[in-house]
Amino acid sequence: MKVKKAxxxxxxxxxxxxxxxxxxxxxRPKKTEVASLPDETVDLDRYRRHLSEVIRIRTISNRDMxxxxxxxxxxxxxxIDENYPLIREKLEKTVVPPANLVYLWKGxxxxxxxIAMLAHQDVVPVTKGTERDWIHPPFEGxxxxxxxxxxxxxxxxxxxxxxxxxxxxxxxxxxxxxxDVYLLFGDNEEVVANDKNGARDIxxxxxxxxVRLDCVLDxxxxxxxxxVKGVIKNKYLAGIGIAExxxxxxxxxxxxxxxxxxQPPKHSAIGVLAxxxxxxxxxxxxxxxxxNMKLLFESVARNTTYPVRLIACNIKVLYPLLLQxxxxxxxAASMVRTTTGVTMTQGSPMANVLPQRATITVNFRAMPGTxxxxxxxxxxxxxxNKDVEINVLSSKEASVFxxxxxxxxxxxxxxxxxxxxxxxxxxxxxxxxxxxxxxEPICENIYRYAPFKADTKLLLCTHGTNERxxxxxxxxxxxxxxxxxxxxxxx
Ligand SMILES: [Zn+2]
Numbered sequence: 137m138k139v140k141k142a143x144x145x146x147x148x149x150x151x152x153x154x155x156x157x158x159x160x161x162x163x164r165p166k167k168t169e170v171a172s173l174p175d176e177t178v179d180l181d182r183y184r185r186h187l188s189e190v191i192r193i194r195t196i197s198n199r200d201m202x203x204x205x206x207x208x209x210x211x212x213x214x215x216i217d218e219n220y221p222l223i224r225e226k227l228e229k230t231v232v233p234p235a236n237l238v239y240l241w242k243g244x245x246x247x248x249x250x251i252a253m254l255a256h257q258d259v260v261p262v263t264k265g266t267e268r269d270w271i272h273p274p275f276e277g278x279x280x281x282x283x284x285x286x287x288x289x290x291x292x293x294x295x296x297x298x299x300x301x302x303x304x305x306x307x308x309x310x311x312x313x314x315x316d317v318y319l320l321f322g323d324n325e326e327v328v329a330n331d332k333n334g335a336r337d338i339x340x341x342x343x344x345x346x347v348r349l350d351c352v353l354d355x356x357x358x359x360x361x362x363x364v365k366g367v368i369k370n371k372y373l374a375g376i377g378i379a380e381x382x383x384x385x386x387x388x389x390x391x392x393x394x395x396x397x398x399q400p401p402k403h404s405a406i407g408v409l410a411x412x413x414x415x416x417x418x419x420x421x422x423x424x425x426x427x428n429m430k431l432l433f434e435s436v437a438r439n440t441t442y443p444v445r446l447i448a449c450n451i452k453v454l455y456p457l458l459l460q461x462x463x464x465x466x467x468a469a470s471m472v473r474t475t476t477g478v479t480m481t482q483g484s485p486m487a488n489v490l491p492q493r494a495t496i497t498v499n500f501r502a503m504p505g506t507x508x509x510x511x512x513x514x515x516x517x518x519x520x521n522k523d524v525e526i527n528v529l530s531s532k533e534a535s536v537f538x539x540x541x542x543x544x545x546x547x548x549x550x551x552x553x554x555x556x557x558x559x560x561x562x563x564x565x566x567x568x569x570x571x572x573x574x575x576e577p578i579c580e581n582i583y584r585y586a587p588f589k590a591d592t593k594l595l596l597c598t599h600g601t602n603e604r605x606x607x608x609x610x611x612x613x614x615x616x617x618x619x620x621x622x623x624x625x626x627x
Contacts, residue, residue, distance in 0.1 A: 165438045165560070173554040177305060178614045184284060184607060186219060187297045188277030191286035197258035197324040201234070201332060209235035209323060212257055220300055222307035227319070232341050236334040239319035241303065243312070243625060249350035250316035251544075251624045252579070253303075253617075254335075255296035256325030256355075256571055259288040260599050269601045283604040291598045292355045294605050294613070295586050296321060302617035313625035315350065318342075325571045328383055328532065335571035342578055349579035351544040351624060354572035356584020357564060359556060359609075361591055362436075367444045372559040373436070374552040376545065377566035377584030378428060380573055381474075382502035382534030384511055387495050388412055389525040394484070394492035405494035406483045412519050413478050413496060419518035421474035421506070423463050425455055428537055428563050429471065433458070435562040470567055474502045474511070497529065501567065504534040535573035535582070542581045547623045554619070555587070555612050587616035 193215060195208045213231070217224050228240040235257070243250070262274045272278035272285040279285075288294075299319060322334035342349070357375030362368050390412065392405035425433075433455075437448035447454075462468035469475065477499040484491035500511050508531040515526055539545065540563050549561045572582045589609040597603045 165435070172557075173551065173615055173619055176615045176618050177309060178611055178618070179301070179305065180607075180611050180614070183297065183301045183610055183614055184279055186301065187284055187289070187294060187605075187610075188279050188286075189219075190215065190293045190297050191277035191284070191288050192275055194275055195257050195259060195288075195323075196261045197326045199327050204234075204324075206234060209257060213237065216300060220304045222304050223300065226307055227303075230341070232334070232337050235323040236338050237319070237321040237323075238338055238341065239321075241313060241317040241319070243315045243317065245314045245627070246316070248315045248627060249348050250318055251621075252318040252320050252349050252352045252575070253299045253621065254320050254322070254352055254354035254571055254575075255292055255299055256322045256334075257296065258322075258324055258326050259291070259293070260326045262287060262601075266601050271602055274603070279607070281607065283606055285602065285604040287603055289603050289605040290588075290590065290595065291603070292586065294588060294610070295355055298587075298610070298613050298617050301614055302621055305614075306618055306621060311622060313621070314627050315625045317621060317625050318347075318349070322571045325569075328530075328569055333574060335574040339574050339578060347578060349575060351542070351581040351583065352572055352575045352579050353544075353548075353620065353624075354570050354582070354584050355586050356566050356570060356572075358586050358595060359552065359559060359589040359612075360595075361589070362560070366441065368436070368440050370558055371439050372556045372589065374556070374559045374561045374585070375432070375564035376548055376561065377570070377572075378538040378540060378545075378563040378582075379504045380535045380566035380569055380584070381470075381504070382500070382506065382508070382532055383569055384500045384502065384508050384531035385529040386498050386500065386511060386515065386531075387527045387529050388498065388515065388519070389493060389495045389527065390521070390523070391493050391525075392491060394490045397488045397490050400490060404483075405491045406481075408521065409481070409494045409496055412521060412524060415519045415521075416476050416478060416498060416515070419514075420463075420476060421503075421514065423459055423469065423473035425459060425472060426504075426537075426565070428540060429565060430455070431540060432562040432564050435560050439560050470501065471565060474500060474506050476500055502534045504537055504565070507533060532569060532573075536576060538580065538582045544581050544583065544624055547620065548583060548585055551616055551619050551623070552585075552587070555616060556589070586613075587620075588613045 193208055193212045195212050198204045230238040232238055274287040277284060277286045320338050322338060324334045356377030360373045362371045362373045390405045390408045434451055437451040440448040459472060462472050478496055479499045480497035483494040502511060508528060512526055552559045552561045566584050570584050572584055575582060
């Protein structure tokens with residue numbers, strides 16, 4: 137019997153399309169229990185006033201400790217003493233030199249591991265020559281009713297003051313935690329990969345006391361509005377940082393005879409270095425999606441609208457394609473591999489002198505699992521010139537991944553959804569550095585999340601001009617902190 141092929145093929149395509157449509161229909165956000173948060177006593181006016189005042193205190197850190205104005209840190213400490221009377225009365229304060237703050241709020245159960253709320257006290261300076269670009273001066277803490285302006289408004293005096301307000305309010309409510317609660321405020325987070333690190337000193341102080349922390353909550357992701365026409369509608373993406381990349385500055389040197397530039401050789405030291413740069417840029421690190429990162433893509437895919445979801449529901453088979461695309465887009469590439477940025481170069485000090493020594497500095501941002509040693513091996517492998525000298529100038533290793541199924545991760549997830557039912561909560565990899573990874577020796581559950589709604593445009597002002605926080609997101613931030621401390625400090 138002869139079978140007519142066309143109807144069979146059409147039937148098969150139809151069945152596959154129907155199966156995919158069903159898959160897409162079922163490919164919905166995973167159900168998590170969402171209960172709106174209890175009503176909180178939240179004094180927004182006080183939070184606003186205190187944030188403005190704290191922005192006025194110029195706690196600027198510097199790689200060179202002698203250049204830091206430590207009186208600003210003293211002023212911040214005095215401000216906390218003066219304005220948070222219950223914290224002063226009920227919490228035990230220790231200063232870990234030079235200006236790191238440790239507050240211990242004793243809980244009822246000494247058999248349980250304590251929780252820790254982190255924040256850094258320092259801010260970055262304002263770049264010389266850009267002071268006049270600010271709509272409101274960077275150290276005035278001006279509150280125009282819509283925004284509070286100034287250095288640290290988003291990174292991260294908003295968070296620091298938010299934690300203090302939350303603890304003071306919980307004390308006013310008569311709340312007593314089960315677990316001990318630590319407030320750990322480092323003094324030089326903004327100084328990257330420094331020998332002297334405030335957070336590490338605090339960690340060592342705790343380690344010497346035999347403290348193991350149940351969890352750490354530090355700065356990191358925010359509640360980002362996500363709206364892409366035809367793809368995703370009225371959602372918020374709450375990224376919880378579960379790991380952070382490493383940071384290394386590595387100098388590569390080429391030596392040569394030098395001499396007068398009127399009689400140059402075929403390639404000067406800089407010419408030789410050019411090949412080194414090419415080798416490095418042409419041999420990028422291998423890109424890969426980490427399993428934890430796939431959770432982020434999947435969570436977003438599940439929230440896409442029709443008809444995009446017909447494709448998005450096949451995300452698992454699309455990863456190889458997504459990886460290829462990601463490698464071509466620098467911000468996406470930085471999420472999937474160790475990046476190589478050649479940032480500085482130096483040759484002869486004079487235009488008419490051939491260099492005897494030429495250097496480049498390469499800034500690497502390493503994926504978790506790639507160590508500084510791996511970076512050096514990579515350079516040795518991909519650079520054909522074996523006479524180069526490699527010198528690690530500074531480095532901070534990448535963190536490990538914190539679990540996404542811990543008690544505390546679930547609390548953060550539930551609170552995000554309690555505040556914003558349209559939130560997509562997912563783990564992500566933090567590109568910059570935070571103090572949090574310094575606590576790895578005494579803590580496994582390290583999360584980076586700032587509970588403030590802010591769009592990408594605003595977040596880009598961090599470390600830049602016109603840093604400001606929308607007043608509208610501050611109440612939710614405070615509610616989050618109060619609830620987080622209450623829930624995370626329970627058994
Ligand atoms: Zn920060």
